[in-house]
Amino acid sequence: MSEYVRPYGDTTGDGMVQVSFTLPVPHDKVAEGAALQLAAKMGLDPAMLVHAKQMGTGFTFFVVYGRVSHLVDLAAVTVVERDYPLLAAKEVNALVRKRLRRKLVVVGACIGTDAHTVGIDAILNVKGVAGEKGLEYYRELRVVNMGAQVTVPDLVAAARTEKADAVLVSQVVTQKDAHLHNTREMSAAFRESYPAGRRPLLVVGGPRFDETMAGDLGVDRIFSRGTTPREVASYLIHAVKERT
Known part of the structure; x- marks a missing residue:
């Protein structure tokens, strides 16, 4: 109605x-x-x-x-609802131990010319944001933060070297839709570099992303403004669990 x-x-x-x-x-x-x-x-x-x-x-x-x-x-508004439970850090750690029996590996970066690391650092660094600890705080997660202005080939190479389960990319610079072009370039590079069904989870975030565009951009999930480390950690173990 x-x-x-x-x-x-x-x-x-x-x-x-x-x-x-x-x-x-x-x-x-x-x-x-x-x-x-x-x-x-x-x-x-x-x-x-x-x-x-x-x-x-x-x-x-x-x-x-x-x-x-x-x-x-x-009634005609389309949004992406959270389709996974929001977990505490100890619950995420317990599920990683149970499902993977090893640490879940996360590689994060700002790609292209984007030098704004506030977003990726808020999610990855132990200090976190909004009173929540970042992914480095989770004992069963191993985090590799590559920082800013990382090229797509370097990101792919790091993901392969680290045997990443998930790749997190932050894009703040949006002039001339740079965030969209960079994301499509990244997703294409991972498709070319990994066998079908074997690539890591691709997650992007930034204030100008439309969360409904994940399929169009070739990624598994998009997080927009206001996302917290807990939401990302909960999604990662949910998505990894779905793959195993």
Whole structure:
């Protein structure tokens, strides 16, 4: 059964939204008019310019507030639900010992030109994030953190050398869809380097990934913003268990 909702600003269902964007024009009255014209073409009616600021030479940042008539059908929303139990560290360790009878090996990296290691470090490093210890804290996991700007061939080589059960890749840089191109390149390289059904789990994460695109990108799982080490560890033992 459909359940329709509309954005909320001042009163329920008034359709008010706020959007921000940058135009490649210097800040003047013409620029402000262009921003309002763009907002109108986006469906904001009426559109109000609430902020405009010059950003360097020839660029202006805008914030526009206005009403949209669009409705959202909650019944038509597609999301990736967690299909595995969320486990404590001791439960993950116990399952690794029971299922593998050895340590589960995880290789992690930021690939391509991406030098932002905050995400991969939050998941892998023992200090973790949001009060949760990273995967290095798990006694039955062996973690190899390759750091930033790792080439795809080097990542594949490390996965083979370490006999990785899973490869975790973080992508923060998204200009010109670099995160998508890099992920497709990585998944293709692993398919070429491993026999069918023998490659490690491929897991990618980053704030701009769409979690429903795992199949399209050739990976086993996508984690988006807000993911914690516990979620990743729970997924890894679940997925490895499914393979054995």
